[in-house]
Every structure is written in structure tokens, then in C-alpha cells.
Amino acid sequence: MTNQNITVAGAGVMGRGIAYVSALAGFHTILVDVSKDQLESAIKYVNTTAQKGIQKGKITEKQAKNVLANLETTSKLKEALVTTDLFIEAVPEKQHIKKMLMQDADAFAPKHTIFASNTSTISPTELASFTNRPEQVAVMHFFNPAIQMPLVEIVRGIQTNDQTVKVIQEVAKKLGKESVQVNEFPGFVTSRISALVGNEAFHMLQEGVATAEDIDKAIRLGLNYPMGPLELSDLVGLDARLNNLKYLHETLGEKYRPAPLLEQLVKAGRLGKKTMHGIYKYNE
Numbered sequence: 569m570t571n572q573n574i575t576v577a578g579a580g581v582m583g584r585g586i587a588y589v590s591a592l593a594g595f596h597t598i599l600v601d602v603s604k605d606q607l608e609s610a611i612k613y614v615n616t617t618a619q620k621g622i623q624k625g626k627i628t629e630k631q632a633k634n635v636l637a638n639l640e641t642t643s644k645l646k647e648a649l650v651t652t653d654l655f656i657e658a659v660p661e662k663q664h665i666k667k668m669l670m671q672d673a674d675a676f677a678p679k680h681t682i683f684a685s686n687t688s689t690i691s692p693t694e695l696a697s698f699t700n701r702p703e704q705v706a707v708m709h710f711f712n713p714a715i716q717m718p719l720v721e722i723v724r725g726i727q728t729n730d731q732t733v734k735v736i737q738e739v740a741k742k743l744g745k746e747s748v749q750v751n752e753f754p755g756f757v758t759s760r761i762s763a764l765v766g767n768e769a770f771h772m773l774q775e776g777v778a779t780a781e782d783i784d785k786a787i788r789l790g791l792n793y794p795m796g797p798l799e800l801s802d803l804v805g806l807d808a809r810l811n812n813l814k815y816l817h818e819t820l821g822e823k824y825r826p827a828p829l830l831e832q833l834v835k836a837g838r839l840g841k842k843t844m845h846g847i848y849k850y851n852e
């Protein structure tokens with residue numbers, strides 16, 4: 569990458585974390601979202617995260633200042649893309665939203681800009697087909713919380729060129745992440761496993777096999793997972809989890825049909841930590 573400008577679209581659970589690590593790594597970072605409330609909430613998140621980082625000795629005061637200096641927010645996609653070298657989209661896992669965004673961004677971004685999608689399931693070939701630069705499009709899949717999780721899963725589409733993968737690998741490294749390359753297949757490696765385990769936990773809860781607390785505790789302590797599948801779903805967002813399962817159900821079949829309880833909780837607006845109530849209730 570000749571320059572050092574990154575634009576992140578979507579200031580939600582993932583986009584704000586990706587923007588934070590990008591600004592921390594010294595990239596001039598623009599975070600763009602259609603919702604001004606989400607941008608405000610993302611800035612609060614960045615400030616709090618930087619302050620906590622100082623308190624815990626993870627970053628210096630100077631680094632915290634640099635994060636804020638390197639980060640801009642806007643609700644105007646066109647402005648956000650004028651000088652960008654790498655565009656990372658983290659908008660909801662809905663094909664029609666991603667399609668419209670990719671088409672608009674393709675019209676606004678400079679010719680050299682690489683497009684990376686943080687999709688958890690959708691085919692990079694399909695996303696690339698919404699642009700006139702298919703060789704410069706790939707999946708760059710971060711994990712939640714993006715400031716903490718050490719992996720980026722890179723998935724190339726059928727036309728993705730080597731240079732695009734190289735740039736994404738280099739950026740991931742600068743962000744302090746390890747990367748793996750995965751062949752194109754719905755759900756890649758991580759989302760497929762995570763969706764199945766999470767869905768099974770919703771089935772168990774619905775069947776009354778155990779309480780949510782005991783399902784999570786059993787998986788944490790019995791199987792040595794760092795988090796139980798239900799608490800992880802609250803962190804991921806139940807809507808995001810449902811969208812992933814719906815896409816996998818459509819593309820890979822019956823095994824991935826979302827548990828009715830998951831659908832019900834999403835209908836009730838219990839989306840997890842982001843709405844302070846999912847499987848569990850949260851105070852802050």
C-alpha cells in the first residue's frame with residue numbers, strides 16, 4: 569500500500585473495534601456510518617477503550633492521543649473514500665446492504681483502493697461481483713472484540729489477485745494480528761463452527777437441558793472454551809448470529825436452520841450486550 573489511509577464502513581460492534589486498532593497502528597482512519605448515533609457511540613467507545621488501555625498499561629498516553637488524532641468519523645461515504653487505500657466494510661450481514669454499499673464505494677473510491685469485507689459468511693466472489701474491481705476484493709474477517717482477538721481470516725474470491733492478499737496480510741500484521749488463508753466456502757472455517765456450536769446451545773436452552781448459566785459453565789470448564797456459547801452470542805449480537813445462520817442455512821442446508829428461540833429473542837429486540845439484554849441482562 570503506497571499510503572496509509574483506511575476507511576471502515578459500519579461503526580457497530582465490529583467496525584468501531586477495527587477502526588480503533590487501525591488508528592492505534594498509525595493508519596489515518598475514517599469511520600463512516602449511516603447512523604450519527606452509532607458514530608457518537610463509537611467515539612465514546614474509542615475514548616473509553618483508550619483510557620482503559622492506559623490504566624491497564626497496554627498503551628501509553630501518547631498512543632492514546634494518536635488514536636484520537638488518527639481517527640475521523642463521517643456519515644458521508646463519498647467523503648470518507650476520497651483518499652482511501654484500504655476500504656473495510658463492517659455493515660450488517662445482509663446481502664442487499666452489502667451489495668448497495670459495495671456498488672457505491674466502487675463508484676467513489678480511487679482505482680487503486682482495495683476492498684476488504686468483514687463478512688462472517690458471504691462469498692468474496694459474490695461481493696466482488698458488485699464492483700468493477702473484482703481482483704481487488706477479498707474477505708478480511710476480524711473477531712470480536714476486534715481490539716483483543718489475535719486472528720484475521722483472509723478469504724480470496726475467484727478473481728482476487730496476489731497483491732490484494734499481500735496488502736491485507738501486511739495490514740493485518742501492522743494491526744498486530746496473525747492471519748490465516750482460507751479457501752472460499754460459506755462460513756469459512758470459524759463462522760461455520762461457531763454458528764453450529766452457538767445454535768446447538770440455543771436448542772439446548774429451548775429444550776430445557778440446562779440453564780443458560782450451566783450450559784455456558786459446562787462448555788467453559790468441561791470443554792475448555794474461553795467463553796460459553798450463549799455468552800458469546802450475547803457478545804456477537806443475536807441478530808448477527810441469526811443472519812449468519814440464515815445465510816449458512818440457505819447455502820449449506822438443514823444443519824444450519826436457526827433455533828426458534830434465537831429467532832424469537834431477535835424479534836423481541838433482545839440482541840445481546842448491545843441492547844443490554846440478550847440471553848443475559850447487563851447493567852452497563
Ligand SMILES: NC(=O)c1ccc[n+]([C@@H]2O[C@H](COP(=O)([O-])OP(=O)(O)OC[C@H]3O[C@@H](n4cnc5c(N)ncnc54)[C@H](O)[C@@H]3O)[C@@H](O)[C@H]2O)c1
Pocket residue numbers: 577578579580581582583600601602603606657658659660661662665669686687688689709710711712803804805808
Ligand atoms: N458481531 C460479531 O461478533 C462479528 C464478528 C465478526 C464479523 N462480523 C461481521 O461484521 C459485520 C458487521 O457486524 P456487526 O456485528 O458489527 O454489526 P452491527 O449491527 O453491530 O453494526 C453494523 C453497523 O453498520 C451500519 N450501517 C448499516 N448500513 C450501512 C451503510 N450502508 N453504510 C455505513 N454503515 C452502515 C449500522 O448503522 C451499524 O452501526 C457483519 O458482516 C458481521 O457478520 C461480526
